[in-house]
Amino acid sequence: MNNRRFVFWTLTPGLAILAMLALVSIAGALYFSVMDRSLRYADYDFAGLYNYHRLLADRRFLNALRISVIWEVVTVVGALAVATLLSVMIFETVRSLWVRNLICLAFLAPVLLPRVAAAFIWRFLYSPSLGLINYLASLVGIGPIEFLADPSLALISVAVVDIWQWGLFFTVIMLKLLETLPKDPIEAAQLDNARTWEIHAFVTLPMLKGPIISLALVKAVESLRSFDLIYVMTGGGPGTTTETLDLYAYQAGINLGGRISYASAMSILLLLLTTIVFTLVWRGIRKWSV
């Protein structure tokens, strides 16, 4: 078997299936988005851009868009901030490799949990009547806090769970990255009497700029898939204060009403938005990290 045939037979099946699935979903969503199909009725008609028109006037959609943006920013920044602080701290204070590995194992556990399981676990902890957190809060003298039922707290309470999973996971990765860095620039900075935080702010973290941006991109992509967490913890409530775009699309298109076309238009807009943003970021990463 020569090289050309080998490449053909190894690449084609996998990529063909991927391309087919992607094409079916995108073409399908595009097609339904210009129809007026709902799950309840079998017949449907061409509706043009009607669905898109209605979307832009839909206050619930605009609210979901706003919540999605807030969610992205809070979880990406939160996870990276936690990871940066903790990884530098472990790098500086924990000398024993054995202890480091134990800490890493503990930090990896949350991200392995299914989101549904993480959601249950934290709903239990957050519970006002029997949750551990409210018990601890009551010891300090703060009354029961309705973490998930209070409109001003619900989104941030769910975000904490996401950061608990991803921030600790990224801590492990950033620690491993710090360990791979060459020692000379750090020692040179130490000779110049730089403080520890200065060394990290001006020497080590800039050296890790490329990988950190990649982590941010990965987190941004994964944050878009937080449906499970929010669905189980709040279901989008109270009201619509935690309703992100995919939750609204799910509610409109599948759960209630089955307005397939309306939800398709929504997911097409979401797809367009993410593809544009992430393509630009991806291009940027390749430029910056070289």
Added chain:
Amino acid sequence: MVSLIRRWLSGLLLAAMVFVALTPILWTVLGSFKRLRDIVTPVPKLFFSPTLENFAIILQNPSIREGLGHSVIVVGASVLLGAVLGVPAAYSLARHVQRLKGDFQFFVLSLRFMPPVAIAIPFIVIYLDLGLYDTLAGLILVYLMTTISTVIWLSVPAFERVPKEIEEAAAMEGCGPGEIFVKFALPIAAPSLFGALVFTFVLVWNELLLALTLAADNATLPVVAASITSLGKEVPWGVINASTVILVLPPLVFIGLLMSFINRMMKPGRR
């Protein structure tokens, strides 16, 4: 002196973070062995007489048993197919494709940008028409999108780390590309590939939205678990804890493997 205090403080903070990382999980495990009256107490109980009641309820519940079975079949089949189709493709990309490599990799990554609802909605309609709705085969098919792309994405760097000299030497001996792949590249990259598969497994095992929309009676474990809260009037916290533990167990078994995978991927690569 000041640095000693600072060291103590950061040590304390790290200990607190380990506590924060693990306590929620351990508390749930503890809760799964409690009777409801031990859970619904104003003061959380650390000591109680443990019971296996919750697990008995879970394992006797047919929908949960079936969900577990469906999860095993769907996740197993899609990860296996993802490996069979994805690993050779990743090897080709790493070794034989130069000009279009970046484009292929971007295509594979861009599949992760797709909002799951954008996949779910067209597929629910198409599956209803084709009679694939609520079948395990239908679920496996959509999951291939996740498994193949993730396997390729994570395996390309693993193959790039295989020393080129070994493959060149094998080629000099007259081995064809297929033979080099199976006999040399695959065994050397195997540990990293295994890590990539574990990662893929965790992703699909945890998936909720597609399973929720594309299946009804043949749903996977996350869907069944998510629906437990609406069982009866009184929230069966013990049962929820027990089902969470069952859901959590398979991914957690792989924690050591994932750790060594991360260690290997983060080592400076030798080309």
